């Protein structure tokens with residue numbers, strides 16, 4: 596059983612909803628009826644615990660439509676916490692009401708990021724204000740490559756719409772003759788760890804945090820001392836700053852990416868993959884980076900970074 600508001604978002608996504616009959620004497624989905632309808636291309640099961648009646652849990656990727664089930668506990672678990680996501684409505688006629696509204700519970704970091712981006716016009720950290728003024732992407736942008744580099748800079752400056760720019764930081768972590776790379780699930784690329792600079796962060800804090808979050812490693816920055824003064828704090832300069840065209844939510848945004856070179860300060864062997872967005876951090880010999888699927892400039896960038904470290908340390 597599913598009310599219309601459960602089915603409409605499925606249709607809006609272009610997916611095909613298959614309705615499952617209730618278990619006799621209950622409002623929960625019948626396990627037999629569900630098993631009979633599951634197909635190889637089924638992407639999710641939505642259970643709808645209605646009117647206080649808990650639904651069973653299922654093995655498939657489960658979304659709980661918990662609009663009508665705030666606070667229900669079944670087998671020691673709160674409704675909305677048993678599957679991949681629990682979707683709550685806080686409409687006026689729901690148990691917990693805010694007039695209009697709702698919230699989603701999930702433990703899945705990739706999904707969390709996607710929901711955050713969707714609900715905040717792709718600016719989950721509020722670090723750019725141009726989202727409402729960017730206009731639709733042009734045909735050449737929409738066709739977009741990931742990290743497009745083909746268009747020369749002077750053409751970029753003549754865009755009709757103001758460019759949305761995000762400030763990001765990336766860490767090239769070098770240890771002996773190897774570099775720390777992770778496989779980015781969404782892009783299918785091996786890349787150095789990195790990500791957006793939060794509003795109250797400087798780029799150094801951001802790169803150290805991103806590397807720690809994505810690989811479990813603590814690091815220090817390797818950079819030459821170019822200037823110091825008692826009157827002011829001086830941050831290490833990035834090794835270089837790349838401008839990367841990145842498709843996000845149907846349009847191209849620019850990542851102004853501060854590239855730092857780092858060395859590990861914690862045990863290089865103790866790596867921890869972050870579930871969801873990235874997986875499998877790995878030390879790759881610098882000479883073998885070109886054999887992996889990477890952004891096109893990455894092998895040359897890592898090579899240049901390794902050479903600069905050798906020059907700095909006299910290695």
Ligand SMILES: Cc1ncc(COP(=O)(O)O)c(C=O)c1O
Pocket residue numbers: 598600601643660661662663683684685686696697
């Ligand atoms: C089971 C169920 N799912 C979803 C909704 C939709 O909630 P909203 O109106 O907040 O989008 C409702 C609202 O009645 C509902 O009962």
